[in-house]
Amino acid sequence: MNTDPIADYLTRVRNAIKANHRIVEIPASNLKKEITKVLFDKGYIANYKFEDTTTQGTIKIALKYNAITKIPAIRTLTRISKPGLRQYAGVDNMPRVLNGLGIAILSTSKGVMTDKEAAKLNIGGEVLCHVY
Known part of the structure; x- marks a missing residue:
């Protein structure tokens, strides 16, 4: 059980960036969906998709990297x-x-x-x- 779902969300994104993953999957909640929308609107992630396959659903986030230098848009x-x-x-x-x-x-x-x-x-x- 996660005692802090927002910290889990941020850690999953942080770990995916460190491993140079293109897509990260995160269990969904309304607050996580809103944070994802803000990150997309401000240009920190390339795209996102909300999937309601299970009762809780998942968020698929496409991380954004510089095309030439491969540096992620999210530094910290x-x-x-x-x-x-x-x-x-x-x-x-x-x-x-x-x-x-x-x-x-x-x-x-x-x-x-x-x-x-x-x-x-x-x-x-x-x-x-x-x-x-």
């Missing part, structure tokens, strides 16, 4: 808010990832979004992870 994936210590950020103290070059994925009352989108909507939330 860090879990911030953990089950033992939740990390929340208000509008005033929104995290800056890599001085604005990376993104922080937040779970807000309006759904899962990046730190910049949350700042535009003037809302805070739980900081799930940093991506750059």
